[in-house]
Amino acid sequence: MPSNRAAWVVTQGKPLEVKEALYTQPGPNEVVVKNAAVAINPVDWLLPSVVSMFTPQVKLPFVFGDDCAGTVVEVGEGVDTLKVGDRVLGLAVSFDKRSNKASEGAFQEYTVLRTNLTSKIPDWMSFESASVIPLGLATAACGLFLEDFLGLQLPTAPKPQKPTGETVIIWGGSTSVGYASSLDSETVDRVDKQTGCNTIQLAVAAGYEVISTASPHNHEYLKRLGATEVYDYNSPTVVQDIVATMNNKHRISAGAYAIGVGSLAACIDILSKTKGKKFVAQASHDIPMKEFPTSMLAIMWKMGSSFVGWKLKGFMSGVGYKFVWSTEVMANKLGSEMYEKFLPIALAERSFLPAPEPQVAGRGLEGIEEAFEVAKEGVSAKKIVVSL
Structure with missing residues (x-):
C-alpha cells in the first residue's frame, strides 16, 4: 500500500505537525482519493484550538480538514459510480461523531471519502477550483x-x-x-x-x-x-x-x-x-x-x-x-442528491460555478499552517487553497 503523510493536530492550540499516517483502505461505499488540493475554512483553523470543547469525541492526535479534490486511487465494495482514475471533489467528515476517524480528514495525502459526499469534476476544472466547493x-x-x-x-x-x-x-x-x-x-x-x-x-x-x-x-x-x-x-x-x-x-x-x-x-x-x-x-x-x-x-x-x-x-x-x-448530509439522502446526482451534471454543463476563485497560499502539507494565517486575515473574492 502507498505511504501516507498527514498534517496532524497533536496538541490543542499548537501548530500542525506533518508526519507519517496510516494509509486506510476504503470500506463499503467509500473511495480513497489522492489529494491534489485542499481548501481552508474558518472551522479548519478554529478547531485545533478548541478541540476539547466542540469535538469532545476526538482524541488527539487527529487529522482535520473538510474540502479536498484529487484522483480516486481505490474503490470499496459496492461502489459502481466511481472508478480508479476519476477526478473528484469531496467533503471530508473526520471530526463528525458519526465518523470520528482521522482517515476521513482532508489534510493528508490520501483521504477516505464517502461516495455520497463525492462528485466527479470535469476535465476543464482545476483541482484548486474544485476544492473550494464541498463544505459550502x-x-x-x-x-x-x-x-x-x-x-x-x-x-x-x-x-x-x-x-x-x-x-x-x-x-x-x-x-x-x-x-x-x-x-x-x-x-x-x-x-x-x-x-x-x-x-x-x-x-x-x-x-x-x-x-x-x-x-x-x-x-x-x-x-x-x-x-x-x-x-x-x-x-x-x-x-x-x-x-x-x-x-x-x-x-x-x-x-x-x-x-x-x-x-x-x-x-x-x-x-x-x-x-x-x-x-x-x-x-x-x-x-x-x-x-x-x-x-x-x-x-x-x-x-x-x-x-x-x-x-x-x-x-x-x-x-x-x-x-x-x-455534515448532516452524510446521514440522509441529501448527500447523494447533491454530490452524486446534481453537482456532477451542473459542473459539467457549467450551470453551477466553482466560486470563489482559489488563492493558493501554500504548497504541500507543510503549507497548511501558513495558509491558516492567510485565511485568518481574510482575502477579497477568494478562498484560500493549498496545492498538494
Whole structure:
C-alpha cells in the first residue's frame, strides 16, 4: 500500500505537525482519493484550538480538514459510480461523531471519502477550483433542503426547476459559509462570494426567486448568479426595504437563510412582517470569527447571551430558526442528491460555478499552517487553497 503523510493536530492550540499516517483502505461505499488540493475554512483553523470543547469525541492526535479534490486511487465494495482514475471533489467528515476517524480528514495525502459526499469534476476544472466547493455546498444544501430547515424542493441540472412563485431571503449572499461562520461586516467584504456560489445558485436551480443582501460592490455579481434583487446590508433601512418589496409585489416567502453577525435578527424581522413560511436556517453565531473565544466560560457566556436574545425575538414574532450543521448530509439522502446526482451534471454543463476563485497560499502539507494565517486575515473574492 502507498505511504501516507498527514498534517496532524497533536496538541490543542499548537501548530500542525506533518508526519507519517496510516494509509486506510476504503470500506463499503467509500473511495480513497489522492489529494491534489485542499481548501481552508474558518472551522479548519478554529478547531485545533478548541478541540476539547466542540469535538469532545476526538482524541488527539487527529487529522482535520473538510474540502479536498484529487484522483480516486481505490474503490470499496459496492461502489459502481466511481472508478480508479476519476477526478473528484469531496467533503471530508473526520471530526463528525458519526465518523470520528482521522482517515476521513482532508489534510493528508490520501483521504477516505464517502461516495455520497463525492462528485466527479470535469476535465476543464482545476483541482484548486474544485476544492473550494464541498463544505459550502453542504452548508447551503442542508439549510435549504432538509425538512428540519426550509424544506425546499431539490434543484435540478442542467436546467432549473419550474418557478415555484416563492421567494427565499438570503441575508449575507456574498459571505463565506461554514461551521460557525460568523463574520463581521469588514470580514464579509474580504471573505466573500462563497455562499453566492452555493446558496443562491442552489435556490435558483430549485425554482425559487432569491432576494439577497451584500455590500454594493457585490450586487451585480450576485445578480449574475441568479438573485433577483440585492440590498446593501449596511443600509439603516434594509429590513424595511426588503419588507416593502416583498409586500408591494405580493411575494410569498419560502423562508430565509441567515449568514453573518446580526443576520438572524434581521431575517426574523423580515419574515415576521411578510407572508409565507416563517423559518430561518441559521449559518452563523453573533461572534466574529476573529473574536471567537477559546475558554469554555467565555464561549458559554457569549453564545448564551445571543441564544436568549434570539429565543425571545423568535417567540415574540412567531418565527422559528435552527442552526445548520453541514455534515448532516452524510446521514440522509441529501448527500447523494447533491454530490452524486446534481453537482456532477451542473459542473459539467457549467450551470453551477466553482466560486470563489482559489488563492493558493501554500504548497504541500507543510503549507497548511501558513495558509491558516492567510485565511485568518481574510482575502477579497477568494478562498484560500493549498496545492498538494
